[in-house]
Amino acid sequence: MIELLILDTVVFFCIYLIFTLSLNFQQGYCGICNLGLYLPIIIGALITAYLPGRLAMKIYALDPGLDFVHQNAEILRLLKMQLQNNPLISILILLITIVGAMGISALVGYLCTYPALKLPETYLAVFLLSLAESVRVIGMQTREIAGGVMGINTIDPFWWFGTYTYFGSTAFIIGVTIIVFIIFHLMCNSPLGRLLKAIRENELTAQCVGKNISAIKKKVMSFSFSILGLGGCLHAFHMGATVAGGYTRVDFSFWPWLMMIVGGTGNNTGVFLGTFFLVIMRRCMIILKHYFTFLPFDVIWLEPILLAVMLVLIMIFRPAGVLPEKTARIKNAQP
Amino acid sequence: MLPPIILTSIISSFLLSLLALGFTLQYITLSVPNLAYGTIAFASSYITLTMCLAKSSPYLGVPLAFVLGGGISFLLYKFMAFLRDHGISLLGLMISTLVFDLTIYGCMNIYADFIAYTFKAYTRSFTLSEMDFTFNGLPGILLVSSILSITLITIFYLILMKTKFGIAMRAVMENYSLARVEGVNVDLVLSISWFFVGGIAGIAGSLYPLWFYMDPWVGARILISIFAACVVGGLKSVYGSLAGGFIIGALEILITHAFASTLGSWIWSYRAITSILIACLILLIMPKGLAGFISRLREMR
Numbered sequence: 087m088i089e090l091l092i093l094d095t096v097v098f099f100c101i102y103l104i105f106t107l108s109l110n111f112q113q114g115y116c117g118i119c120n121l122g123l124y125l126p127i128i129i130g131a132l133i134t135a136y137l138p139g140r141l142a143m144k145i146y147a148l149d150p151g152l153d154f155v156h157q158n159a160e161i162l163r164l165l166k167m168q169l170q171n172n173p174l175i176s177i178l179i180l181l182i183t184i185v186g187a188m189g190i191s192a193l194v195g196y197l198c199t200y201p202a203l204k205l206p207e208t209y210l211a212v213f214l215l216s217l218a219e220s221v222r223v224i225g226m227q228t229r230e231i232a233g234g235v236m237g238i239n240t241i242d243p244f245w246w247f248g249t250y251t252y253f254g255s256t257a258f259i260i261g262v263t264i265i266v267f268i269i270f271h272l273m274c275n276s277p278l279g280r281l282l283k284a285i286r287e288n289e290l291t292a293q294c295v296g297k298n299i300s301a302i303k304k305k306v307m308s309f310s311f312s313i314l315g316l317g318g319c320l321h322a323f324h325m326g327a328t329v330a331g332g333y334t335r336v337d338f339s340f341w342p343w344l345m346m347i348v349g350g351t352g353n354n355t356g357v358f359l360g361t362f363f364l365v366i367m368r369r370c371m372i373i374l375k376h377y378f379t380f381l382p383f384d385v386i387w388l389e390p391i392l393l394a395v396m397l398v399l400i401m402i403f404r405p406a407g408v409l410p411e412k413t414a415r416i417k418n419a420q421p
Numbered sequence: 422m423l424p425p426i427i428l429t430s431i432i433s434s435f436l437l438s439l440l441a442l443g444f445t446l447q448y449i450t451l452s453v454p455n456l457a458y459g460t461i462a463f464a465s466s467y468i469t470l471t472m473c474l475a476k477s478s479p480y481l482g483v484p485l486a487f488v489l490g491g492g493i494s495f496l497l498y499k500f501m502a503f504l505r506d507h508g509i510s511l512l513g514l515m516i517s518t519l520v521f522d523l524t525i526y527g528c529m530n531i532y533a534d535f536i537a538y539t540f541k542a543y544t545r546s547f548t549l550s551e552m553d554f555t556f557n558g559l560p561g562i563l564l565v566s567s568i569l570s571i572t573l574i575t576i577f578y579l580i581l582m583k584t585k586f587g588i589a590m591r592a593v594m595e596n597y598s599l600a601r602v603e604g605v606n607v608d609l610v611l612s613i614s615w616f617f618v619g620g621i622a623g624i625a626g627s628l629y630p631l632w633f634y635m636d637p638w639v640g641a642r643i644l645i646s647i648f649a650a651c652v653v654g655g656l657k658s659v660y661g662s663l664a665g666g667f668i669i670g671a672l673e674i675l676i677t678h679a680f681a682s683t684l685g686s687w688i689w690s691y692r693a694i695t696s697i698l699i700a701c702l703i704l705l706i707m708p709k710g711l712a713g714f715i716s717r718l719r720e721m722r
Contacts, residue, residue: 383534
């Protein structure tokens with residue numbers, strides 16, 4: 087039991103780390119204020135709900151009369167019988183889904199920049215938040231994509247692990263997170279990272295030295311949206327189901343923001359620490375809430391208030407986070 | 422007797438124009454969009470619900486809603502002013518509006534649970550249209566929302582254009598630092614204006630469940646429509662936002678109805694998306710909204 091709890095915490099830490107690293111890349115390095123972080127996350131989750139199950143149905147030529155939403159449980163039972171003996175097909179489906187989720191999320195990120203670049207920074211945040219809420223409404227209301235309000239179960243590409251399915255899924259998520267962390271670390275410490283910081287500090291100066299700001303921002307948005315889409319896809323696979331209504335702005339946008347702010351914006355190590363600390367804290371809250379059943383309200387509503395209080399404390403006492411961004415030293419610079 | 426669709430679009434227009442007015446005014450004064458605005462407005466809906474559960478007229482809650490919305494808005498302003506004085510950036514100030522959004526959201530849900538526990542009533546998704554009165558076959562909310570909206574907008578216009586306080590307020594909106602140098606008590610002006618527009622939002626929120634379905638997430642969803650109204654009106658124009666509110670409030674209903682008549686009633690589920698699509702379209706063809714379009718026409722003459 088305790089092993090499962092630890093594994094579950096590790097998985098959530100990994101998934102949230104993907105979200106916060108991506109947010110840090112946009113906000114911490116490039117200064118793109120994205121409060122609609124859950125937009126690509128929902129897209130990734132919706133694609134995971136829609137694509138792999140139907141793809142597997144095609145591969146195994148299941149009766150085309152079967153409806154993936156209506157007869158979800160029956161179809162998944164049939165697919166499990168096939169997929170648990172066929173690791174290659176399972177991996178292929180997993181890869182296609184990931185590529186699809188990342189590709190479509192990147193495209194949405196690219197398209198978002200067109201209206202977004204015409205808005206001041208703070209209004210951009212509201213625009214992306216509104217757009218994310220709209221996609222959530224689409225996900226909740228369109229039964230054909232992800233079962234509508236009730237949601238839908240998805241296939242598990244790790245059924246071939248047999249009794250170790252959960253461990254296989256966990257190992258895969260940990261592996262992907264390590265790769266994502268290394269990619270972001272290398273990118274942020276390369277000339278690209280310094281260019282992004284230059285844009286964040288002063289767009290006009292960067293423009294004056296010949297940098298195409300809007301093209302760079304489009305690339306940053308597309309790349310980070312694709313990583314967020316990947317995170318959404320992994321989350322949906324791990325949960326085994328997609329409920330579009332569950333992808334709320336508090337859980338999938340504001341919490342990653344808090345994790346980034348607590349750790350320190352513009353610093354991937356700080357973001358790592360912030361995510362770790364807050365995921366542990368949230369897990370503790372979920373466990374401890376069962377001891378507060380005597381209250382005349384659901385104790386889960388104290389969570390947003392606690393989040394708010396923490397934000398206030400951090401903003402007042404450590405506005406730069408636990409590990410603030412390091413000031414870059416230029417060699418041979420004149421004093 | 423007006424068809425229900427026209428009634429809905431009129432009521433929606435009046436309520437949204439009030440909300441867009443407050444949102445824009447707050448944005449102009451501090452250059453920060455108040456992300457808690459929708460939640461502040463719709464927290465007042467629970468006052469209306471409480472009035473109804475206590476077997477009282479839902480309209481008795483309107484003054485209380487004004488005080489609640491205004492009070493929270495005033496506190497938010499004070500909090501933001503405190504942070505601004507401590508050197509917090511614009512982004513930090515925007516995050517501080519999130520702090521309020523989350524706090525009010527949490528408190529609203531706790532209160533919803535509490536009254537559900539006390540009155541044994543369903544408080545998560547409700548409409549109070551059955552508790553409303555009728556006048557000559559018209560629902561009371563139509564009369565009350567139109568009279569209140571016109572009165573509040575007129576009062577706001579008179580304060581802004583005909584009083585010394587209005588001159589000070591316009592000066593602060595135009596140039597915060599210059600107004601302070603000229604001796605305007607900026608803090609007092611902003612405190613009163615934030616209280617006033619917060620109160621207006623509270624009134625709009627308290628009237629909402631008398632015609633529409635209400636749940637604790639409406640505040641987050643309505644932010645889409647408020648944002649669209651501000652984009653259509655022009656991001657920094659108070660009068661533009663009023664016009665934008667009327668246009669989006671009406672179009673959101675009428676366009677969805679038009680599609681629903683041809684494609685089916687399922688389209689109604691996507692009502693919230695209509696406004697964001699209009700906002701995207703406006704951003705692409707008229708980035709400065711109606712206000713920008715009108716000023717360009719003036720320049721051409």
